[in-house]
Amino acid sequence: MLDTTPAVATLPPAAIHHGRLAGIPAGAATDLEGLLAGLAPQRRRLEAREYLFRAGQPRHSLFFIHAGFFKTCILSEDGREKITGFRMRGELLGIDSLDMPCYTCDAVALDFGEVWELPTARLHTDLPEFHERLTALLASEIRRDWSWMLALATLNAEQRVITFLLDLASRLERLGFSARDLLLRMTRAELGNFLALQLETVTRALSRLQAQGLIDVQRRAVRIDDADGLRRLLMEPR
Amino acid sequence: MLDTTPAVATLPPAAIHHGRLAGIPAGAATDLEGLLAGLAPQRRRLEAREYLFRAGQPRHSLFFIHAGFFKTCILSEDGREKITGFRMRGELLGIDSLDMPCYTCDAVALDFGEVWELPTARLHTDLPEFHERLTALLASEIRRDWSWMLALATLNAEQRVITFLLDLASRLERLGFSARDLLLRMTRAELGNFLALQLETVTRALSRLQAQGLIDVQRRAVRIDDADGLRRLLMEPR
DNA sequence: CGTTGGCTTGATACGCCTCAATGCTAGTGG
DNA sequence: CCACTAGCATTGAGGCGTATCAAGCCAACG
Numbered sequence: 001m002l003d004t005t006p007a008v009a010t011l012p013p014a015a016i017h018h019g020r021l022a023g024i025p026a027g028a029a030t031d032l033e034g035l036l037a038g039l040a041p042q043r044r045r046l047e048a049r050e051y052l053f054r055a056g057q058p059r060h061s062l063f064f065i066h067a068g069f070f071k072t073c074i075l076s077e078d079g080r081e082k083i084t085g086f087r088m089r090g091e092l093l094g095i096d097s098l099d100m101p102c103y104t105c106d107a108v109a110l111d112f113g114e115v116w117e118l119p120t121a122r123l124h125t126d127l128p129e130f131h132e133r134l135t136a137l138l139a140s141e142i143r144r145d146w147s148w149m150l151a152l153a154t155l156n157a158e159q160r161v162i163t164f165l166l167d168l169a170s171r172l173e174r175l176g177f178s179a180r181d182l183l184l185r186m187t188r189a190e191l192g193n194f195l196a197l198q199l200e201t202v203t204r205a206l207s208r209l210q211a212q213g214l215i216d217v218q219r220r221a222v223r224i225d226d227a228d229g230l231r232r233l234l235m236e237p238r
Numbered sequence: 239m240l241d242t243t244p245a246v247a248t249l250p251p252a253a254i255h256h257g258r259l260a261g262i263p264a265g266a267a268t269d270l271e272g273l274l275a276g277l278a279p280q281r282r283r284l285e286a287r288e289y290l291f292r293a294g295q296p297r298h299s300l301f302f303i304h305a306g307f308f309k310t311c312i313l314s315e316d317g318r319e320k321i322t323g324f325r326m327r328g329e330l331l332g333i334d335s336l337d338m339p340c341y342t343c344d345a346v347a348l349d350f351g352e353v354w355e356l357p358t359a360r361l362h363t364d365l366p367e368f369h370e371r372l373t374a375l376l377a378s379e380i381r382r383d384w385s386w387m388l389a390l391a392t393l394n395a396e397q398r399v400i401t402f403l404l405d406l407a408s409r410l411e412r413l414g415f416s417a418r419d420l421l422l423r424m425t426r427a428e429l430g431n432f433l434a435l436q437l438e439t440v441t442r443a444l445s446r447l448q449a450q451g452l453i454d455v456q457r458r459a460v461r462i463d464d465a466d467g468l469r470r471l472l473m474e475p476r
Numbered sequence: 477c478g479t480t481g482g483c484t485t486g487a488t489a490c491g492c493c494t495c496a497a498t499g500c501t502a503g504t505g506g
Numbered sequence: 507c508c509a510c511t512a513g514c515a516t517t518g519a520g521g522c523g524t525a526t527c528a529a530g531c532c533a534a535c536g
Contacts, residue, residue, distance in 0.1 A: 074384050078473055082388040096381055099374035104381055131369060136337035138376035143334055143342055145383040146312050150320040152390065153434035157492070188515065196391035198493055203516055219501080219515070235316055395524070426483065436525055441484055457483070457533080 030090035032133070036064050039126060041116035046109040052093060053103045061117045063093040068113025069185040072096075072105045073193075083194040085144070086110070086168075086186060089175055092118075095138055110185040152196045156238050160195045161205040162230045165215070169224060179227075184220040268328035270371070274302050277364060279354035284347040290331060291341045299355045301331040306351025307423040310334075310343045311431075321432040323382070324348070324406075324424060327413055330356075333376055348423040390434045394476050398433045399443040400468045403453070407462060417465075422458040 041064070046052060052063060055075065070087040084105060087093060093115065097104040123130050151163050165182065173179035184191065188199040195202065206222070209215045214230050216223040224230065279302070284290060290301060293313065308325045322343060325331060331353065335342040361368050389401050403420065411417035422429065426437040433440065444460070447453045452468050454461040462468070 074388055076388060076392075080388060080392040082384070082391055084384045084387065096377055096384070098377045100377070105384070131373075134373065135369075135376065138373065138380065139334055139336045139338070141380050142376065142383065145380065145387065146320070146322045146334070146343070149322065149383065149387060149390070150312055150314060150318060152387070153320055153431075154314075154318040187513090193391075199514090200494085200516080201492060204492095207516075425481090437482090438484080438526085439524060442524095445484075 032064065032090060032092075033066070035127070035130065035133075036116060036118060039118065039122065041118055044115050044117060046113045046115070048109060048111050050109050050113075052107040052109065052113075052115060054106045055103055057103050059094065059097050059100060059103045060121070061119045062095060062098075062123070063107070063115040063117055065089050065091050065093065066114045066116055068115075069110040070107055070113060071110055071186065071190065071194075072107050074105045081193065083190060086194065088171060092137060095134065095141065098134070098138070110190075154238070155234070157195075157197050157201045158205045158208060159234055159236075159238070160197065161191075161202060162209070162234055164191065164195060165222065165224065166227065166230060169227070180224050182222045182224065184222060270302065270328060270330075271304070273365070273368065273371075274354060274356065277356065277360065279356055282353050282355060284351040284353070286347060286349050288347050288351075290345040290347065290351075290353060292344045293341055295341050297332065297335050297338060297341045298359070299357045300333060300336075300361070301345070301353040301355055303327050303329050303331065304352045304354055306353075307348040308345055308351060309348055309424065309428065309432075310345050312343045319431065321428055324432065326409060330375060333372065333379065336372070336376070348428075392476070393472070395433075395435050395439045396443045396446060397472055397474075397476070398435065399429075399440060399447070400472055402429065402433060403460065403462060404465065404468060407465070418462050420460045420462065422460060 043066070044052075044063075046068070052070065053059075065087060067089055070093060071083050072085050072087060072093065073081055073083045075081050087107075093107045094103060098120070151160060155163060168182055168184075169179040172182065186194075188202045191197075192199040192202045197205075206215070206217045209230070210217045212229070214224075214226045214233075216225060281304070282290075282301075284306070290308065291297075303325060305327055308331060309321050310323050310325060310331065311319055311321045313319050325345075331345045332341060336358070389398060393401060406420055406422075407417040410420065424432075426440045429435075430437040430440045435443075444453070444455045447468070448455050450467070452462075452464045452471075454463060
């Protein structure tokens with residue numbers, strides 16, 4: 001039987017971020033969390049595929065992700081869609097529309113999730129020092145986006161998938177989870193959308209990496225067997 | 239003889255942003271400009287291809303573009319490069335590294351240029367209300383990046399070039415210049431880099447659009463003859 | 477007037493997309 | 507407990523769009 005929590009098999013129960021709501025992680029708190037907890041924010045739980053907000057809805061709050069995985073995506077007038085990022089615990093949703101009356105992207109839970117609602121009005125009055133943090137978060141989102149733009153423009157399909165896996169691994173590790181055992185919360189189609197590839201191409205890339213013995217793929221469960229081998233492939237011309 | 243200022247042929251001399259330094263534009267000021275002029279900032283002039291700053295250099299200032307065109311680009315460890323944007327009068331350079339001790343991208347003048355140096359320390363003390371503006375600028379840079387990520391991921395070569403031309407036209411128009419007569423300040427290679435295409439592909443796309451009578455290309459001078467025709471091509475599947 | 481950097485065009489190759497079929501897993505209801 | 511189903515993932519075959527390589531062109535400049 002496939003364990004649904006491969007990423008945390010070796011970690012204390014407190015670190016479990018998978019499983020149902022009982023398993024809300026207590027460990028691996030970010031420093032942001034302590035700051036925001038002082039506001040006693042409204043908490044909101046979401047089910048898989050539930051929208052936290054949609055582009056166009058009036059915006060009054062930011063949301064701190066306390067548990068779960070989210071995607072943010074934008075939609076053009078003619079229906080083209082792009083996932084702009086996969087967001088996890090410790091990140092904020094809604095900062096891209098801080099200066100707007102309405103949200104400018106959709107935020108969707110990929111799994112269950114819990115967010116803390118942070119009305120921007122209250123942030124202003126109760127937590128003025130937070131403004132500084134917000135600037136830093138905005139700037140780092142820009143750098144992150146640029147870095148993905150670079151990756152999508154200069155790497156081939158296999159290299160993009162590798163970049164995604166290594167990025168996910170390092171983010172999970174920073175939260176206290178295993179950097180070897182990943183559980184992808186998104187479909188191949190969503191991954192392809194984010195990486196500007198077709199879902200079949202993602203599948204093929206994963207299969208090829210597995211054939212080379214670098215990773216092990218069991219549908220959404222990916223084990224990284226040879227991170228250095230993956231990094232070596234990133235160095236190749238294209 | 240090719241006029242080097244085709245974009246402004248029908249505009250008053252004050253609006254000329256091309257030509258040599260004598261032609262620094264007086265018109266089309268952004269509201270930011272008035273705010274910043276009060277600081278009596280240090281001015282700096284740059285020649286074509288001159289670096290305003292490079293990634294890794296200690297960062298103390300933002301720069302307001304008073305005249306000229308710039309590109310910002312990032313470089314990966316293994317030498318892959320990506321132009322993250324072309325910046326013009328009224329925009330700020332350096333906001334992406336606001337929270338860092340060093341710049342995280344290169345900023346290069348594509349032509350002559352004049353910038354106003356804004357030491358962040360002074361901004362804090364002398365212009366506290368600017369913080370709000372900065373947040374808005376950061377958020378809108380994120381949305382702009384996302385919008386380009388969408389374009390690069392979902393449009394074909396020709397459509398990307400069209401999107402670039404229409405975007406440039408509208409930005410120039412907002413500054414008070416012609417939206418029909420564009421003068422590209424970047425090489426085909428730079429344009430290709432930005433659009434995630436090879437320079438030959440950019441050339442071919444421009445040639446094809448010209449063959450359809452939608453634009454007229456004379457090297458860097460591009461005249462938009464049928465903007466609606468261009469927009470119609472954007473709607474097609476891909 | 478030669479040189480240089482940038483632009484254009486052509487021929488060919490190749491990586492990814494597209495379309496189609498099959499497989500796998502989890503969930504559902506008999 | 508076992509069909510049955512629905513959704514997602516995998517694999518294959520073939521076509522297409524862009525990259526690559528190569529040659530020639532053009533304008534600017536010393």
